[in-house]
Amino acid sequence: MAWARRILRVNLTKGTCTPEPLNMEWARDYLGQRGLGTKYFVSEVDPKVDPLSPDNKLIFATGPLTGTMASTGARYSVITKGALTGAIACSNSGGHWGPELKQAGWDMIIFEGRAPEPVYLYIENDSAQLLPAKDLWGTTVWHTEEAIKKKHQDPQIRVASIGRAGENGVLYACVVNDLHRAAGRSGVGAVMGSKNLKAVAVRGTKGVGGIANPAEFMKVTFEKKKVLAENPVTGQGLPTYGTQVLMNVINEVGALPTRNHRDVQFEGARKISGEAMHEKRPTDGKSNLVTNAACFGCTIACGRISRMDKTHYTVVNKPEYWGATGGLEYENAWSLGCANGVDDLEALTYANILCNEDGMDPISFGATVGAAMELFDLGLIKEEEVGFPLKFGSAEALTRIAEMTARGEGFGKVIGLGSKRLCAKYGRPELSMSVKGQEFPAYDSRGIQGMGLTYATSNRGACHLRSYTVASEVLGIPVKTDPHSPEGKAELVKAFQDATAVFDSSGLCIFTSFAWTLADIQPQLQAACEGEFSLEKLNEIGERIWNLERRFNNAAGFTRQDDDLPPRLKTEPAKTGPAKGLVNQIDKMLPEYYQVRGWTPEGMPTKETLARLGL
Amino acid sequence: MKVTLKLYATLSDYLPEEARKTNQVPLDVPPQTTIDQLIDQYRLPPGLVHLVLVNGHYVPPGMRARQALHEGDVLAIWPPIAGG
Numbered sequence: 091m092a093w094a095r096r097i098l099r100v101n102l103t104k105g106t107c108t109p110e111p112l113n114m115e116w117a118r119d120y121l122g123q124r125g126l127g128t129k130y131f132v133s134e135v136d137p138k139v140d141p142l143s144p145d146n147k148l149i150f151a152t153g154p155l156t157g158t159m160a161s162t163g164a165r166y167s168v169i170t171k172g173a174l175t176g177a178i179a180c181s182n183s184g185g186h187w188g189p190e191l192k193q194a195g196w197d198m199i200i201f202e203g204r205a206p207e208p209v210y211l212y213i214e215n216d217s218a219q220l221l222p223a224k225d226l227w228g229t230t231v232w233h234t235e236e237a238i239k240k241k242h243q244d245p246q247i248r249v250a251s252i253g254r255a256g257e258n259g260v261l262y263a264c265v266v267n268d269l270h271r272a273a274g275r276s277g278v279g280a281v282m283g284s285k286n287l288k289a290v291a292v293r294g295t296k297g298v299g300g301i302a303n304p305a306e307f308m309k310v311t312f313e314k315k316k317v318l319a320e321n322p323v324t325g326q327g328l329p330t331y332g333t334q335v336l337m338n339v340i341n342e343v344g345a346l347p348t349r350n351h352r353d354v355q356f357e358g359a360r361k362i363s364g365e366a367m368h369e370k371r372p373t374d375g376k377s378n379l380v381t382n383a384a385c386f387g388c389t390i391a392c393g394r395i396s397r398m399d400k401t402h403y404t405v406v407n408k409p410e411y412w413g414a415t416g417g418l419e420y421e422n423a424w425s426l427g428c429a430n431g432v433d434d435l436e437a438l439t440y441a442n443i444l445c446n447e448d449g450m451d452p453i454s455f456g457a458t459v460g461a462a463m464e465l466f467d468l469g470l471i472k473e474e475e476v477g478f479p480l481k482f483g484s485a486e487a488l489t490r491i492a493e494m495t496a497r498g499e500g501f502g503k504v505i506g507l508g509s510k511r512l513c514a515k516y517g518r519p520e521l522s523m524s525v526k527g528q529e530f531p532a533y534d535s536r537g538i539q540g541m542g543l544t545y546a547t548s549n550r551g552a553c554h555l556r557s558y559t560v561a562s563e564v565l566g567i568p569v570k571t572d573p574h575s576p577e578g579k580a581e582l583v584k585a586f587q588d589a590t591a592v593f594d595s596s597g598l599c600i601f602t603s604f605a606w607t608l609a610d611i612q613p614q615l616q617a618a619c620e621g622e623f624s625l626e627k628l629n630e631i632g633e634r635i636w637n638l639e640r641r642f643n644n645a646a647g648f649t650r651q652d653d654d655l656p657p658r659l660k661t662e663p664a665k666t667g668p669a670k671g672l673v674n675q676i677d678k679m680l681p682e683y684y685q686v687r688g689w690t691p692e693g694m695p696t697k698e699t700l701a702r703l704g705l
Numbered sequence: 706m707k708v709t710l711k712l713y714a715t716l717s718d719y720l721p722e723e724a725r726k727t728n729q730v731p732l733d734v735p736p737q738t739t740i741d742q743l744i745d746q747y748r749l750p751p752g753l754v755h756l757v758l759v760n761g762h763y764v765p766p767g768m769r770a771r772q773a774l775h776e777g778d779v780l781a782i783w784p785p786i787a788g789g
Contacts, residue, residue, distance in 0.1 A: 322752070322785035331714050333788030338713050338728065342781050343761050365717060365728060420788045558789055565756065565787055570763065604787045668761030 103203030125595035127151030153597025157192035162599035173277030184385035185271030194294025251289035253448030258498030262454035270416025321605035334364030344667020345537030358433025424532035425456025437485035457529035526551035537669035557586030588632030
């Protein structure tokens, strides 16, 4: 029983904190974290709820392997109805916060209601209390974390909080822990802000006990760490270059969305790539990248720690940004750079720092700026509205609008609504590069067909982390498939989706999947948890979670029409590169996918499928 | 014939120093030069030759000894890498 077997229910309206036993029957069927948190959520919340109303709930959930000695056991998820999407939201973060919660003796926290005034939750092992946060409201994530640690005189407290973006109604606000790790997508931070909940601070000193078979668990986790260390991707590639090594790869294969998906290759990609982060700057002789970093218990260490050039225009008189901090990952470099045509590495680093400091999802923020730049280019957004020209390629425009959005100032308020609402406001809804209201990440589905199906069917809106078929279609992991062909992608996407749901429910990081399969996770879960967790059962759990999320979305009003891509990707062929002339063939793949899933042609799980999965 | 060789990530070290800032070097090679011949010429360690693209198209390991380059081709190579 790697679960702590205890959850904390926090009623923000009443100001109460109540422990409850974990539903162990559900734990066996949904594992933990994403799966189990979603089971609690859909069992308690009306799918039609307004995401920003007190009736929405917000769940912070760990997995059975969170906080254990399993490699990458650092993960927790935030589950709610997304402010950006109105769909089920589940955002996953690493760092140290999740293990700290587990070590305090809790599997999960369920927040309900809305506090009359700003508060934060402080947990110290068994003790949990809501404390006033009026003095923290209006401040950044970074300030909040420091202030809470000072107040409790304990630097080892772990803090997950929102910045000003979450307070100001930025619909893609995120929850940030450990300064620069984030439950990033779908606006979980906006939901937290709507509840007047500024932070969740945790100190846990109890350790994670209750491993079902400790000797076997030690043996198998050691063996699996060896697999990660000996694999060239997880042992060398990710620690050295991080995810940013993909910038030049995806540009070369012609699937790098550029200038709001007008183009599929970016002429400035090399200048903002992982390779560029390693190079010495002519200004100060130092590289942007300082070192790599690991989350709790991680033996991969893909994180980037960067330090800005003090002479760069963005920080020249701002010493608070001169220290080493979380640097650019591939997704952020893409969204802040390629999506806007900006190739100034230091400017992207600065914009990324602002996203961390004030809690904004850089993918949705950057992509929304890209949409705004296209609207500006078309003459629909005027310079007078913004205060300066919002031109593609302008680093100054990007960094100024980042400051304004984080602080809720001027045109930043409009950017904070996300691209769907922005483009609708200016009469061009088709220019929002999104699905279910959530912006695409860094892969153009004209050049990687399976990612089109991934985006269209992702339960939380467009997302690469629900089925990362790039691994197969571009990188050849576990087997190489043709990125330009829609054939077989329905089966591929379903397999990735179900397996990913298990990874996301275990407490482990999805990046282990570059070296591990479910067959590597299975013995770790089996040694840690009571009961039977065979490979067959894990596959069933993954499929059950996917269908559970789907049913919530269906009940919330999402239909087949929402499993679609913007017209640009279906009708405007890629202009350059190996995918030149191609569009995404979603209309061919989607019916096949519904069939493979055991859903009706309208995208509803059939009674037989639901019965088979025990739903 | 003229081709372009691009080497990325840790393979950048195998480029001439002046080419590392761009990760690419223009080459003049004999007609019918194969991918493997160019890999051998640059003494790239086999364990680091993982993802091989010609003009952005993937070339599987079994084809690299046979596939000849053509005028204007761009050969790009990465060690084992991934991201997300």
